[in-house]
Amino acid sequence: MSLAGKVAIVTGSGRGLGLAYAEELARQGASVIVNDVDAATAAEAVATIERAGGVASAVVAPVGPTATATALVDAAFERYGRLDILVTNAGVLRDTVLWKMSDDDFDTVINVHLRGTFTCVREAATRMRDQGEGGRIICIGSPTGQRGNFGQTNYAAAKAGIVGMVRTWALELKRAGITANAVIPVAATAMTATVPYFHAAVEADAQGEPMPAFFRHGLGFGTSADVAPLIAYLASDAAADVSGQAIGVGGDRLQLWSHPEPVLSAYHEGGWDAAALEAEFAETVGAQPQSIGEKFPPLPDELQPPQA
Template identity: 60%
Template sequence: MDLQGKVAVVTGGGRGLGLGYARALAAAGAAVVVNDVAPDMVGAAVDALRSEGGRAAGVVAAVGDSAAAEELVDAAVDAFGRLDVLVTNAGILRDCVLWKMTDDDFDAVVRVHLRGTFTCARAAAVRMREQGTGGRLVLISSPAGQRGNFGQTNYAAAKAGIVAMARTWAMELARAGVTVNAVVPVAATGMTRTIPAFAPFIDAAERTGAPLPRWLRRDEGLGTVEDVAALITFLASDASAGVTGQAIGIGGDRLALWAHPKEKAVAFADGGWSADAIAAGWRDGVGAEPETYGIPAPTAPEA
């Protein structure tokens, strides 16, 4: 996959998945602007990319407001002359059940994930439309945004909103040749370690150095950062020119296309529905096969 001549910005690129994305893009030939909030992480990431033969620059900024977004775009243009790819990966967690979640817990996560994606994508879209040569917006979502997850009201809401923005922007930017897709990654990182269902397996793999079990890589789609990064490289490339408005999952050995929400069951009543009529017909009608919710806990196969 050849990304020579392309310039990418990766938010939250100082560690974890973001650093994996930056390294994969640089390895494919793209110049990469790495963004994170910690100067030491940005510096280390830039040094790593350059030591591996890549071209890289760094920006220390907390995404969320317009000024930070414009700083990232300007850095790409100043250092490398253009902007072709934006990967909105920056994120934080403030997990807590609904009745204990504070306003600050909610606002902080939504600001970084949802507002940060919005402001960075807007600044990138302006630049890409001015260049007139198309571009790629790769927005990082999560299984929590697709299914919900216990204790993650703020995170799930933000990640669901990111997928909705991808679908909307795919329409709005189509004429400019800018594709917009949401990636739903699952990988063994510091952030996924906070998910109780995955933590024991990640910890065990790190203690022993052994790979994650095959059933976990295939059935649950949980693998390494490198497993996920390949999709980012594909979506940044010319090979993905016809792919837009999609939510694409990847992790371990698993690559998946997430369905968009749609009506699953429909019933009609002449003149409209009364509450009594809905109650009478619910179990055998529209509600006969209710949807599941939440991320299923990993279940190891029986020996």
């Protein structure tokens, strides 16, 4: 699965999952453009990759504006002569319930996650098409975008939108040999570190100890290192026929998320008027409501978080 000679951009790669993606791509031989809004963080990420024998350089800029997308792609061509892989990982959180969410809370998350993915992919795909040698677009989604999550209207909208765009891009870019996929990671991050349910897993990871099997196998919840190999695989020639997919990964688990499909159909001669809906909805499509949100099994006693 060598990526030797390939050039990658990973947005939001100064730390956390994004850094793990950049490190793995470099480990497999790709030259990597690292991106972060903080210069010191970006410089340390580059140094980390170089200490491991990889090749990397940084672009310090906020993801969202077209100017940043252009700067990232220009840097790939100016420093390494080409572009083969784009991983859109940059993101922010502004969590709060609907009735407390401000316009700024909503717009900030949508701008970085959704608009930032769009602007970066548009610029990268345009240059990949001109280059004429195919390419790989890998966009980072979330279980929240697939299932919804309390307090994350903005984040759910952005992540669901990213998967929708990926499906569209897989169609539009096929002729150019460019694949587009979404990865749905489930891993210890700054966000999950604040959730009491995951305390035992996050604590184990922080101490360099193996996560309990309850999390790794039962929930498919793991570390950044568990997610990164899928990024490298999708970036490789081995995944040339994989496109338009939403693939979950975490701990010991790999998942293929289904595309939305009708699960039940009902027909009424002449169409559905109000009376017909009132009479028949509950026993037709209303008889099979779809679940919402993530459902987690009870924690075993030994994995309960400490009481405050």
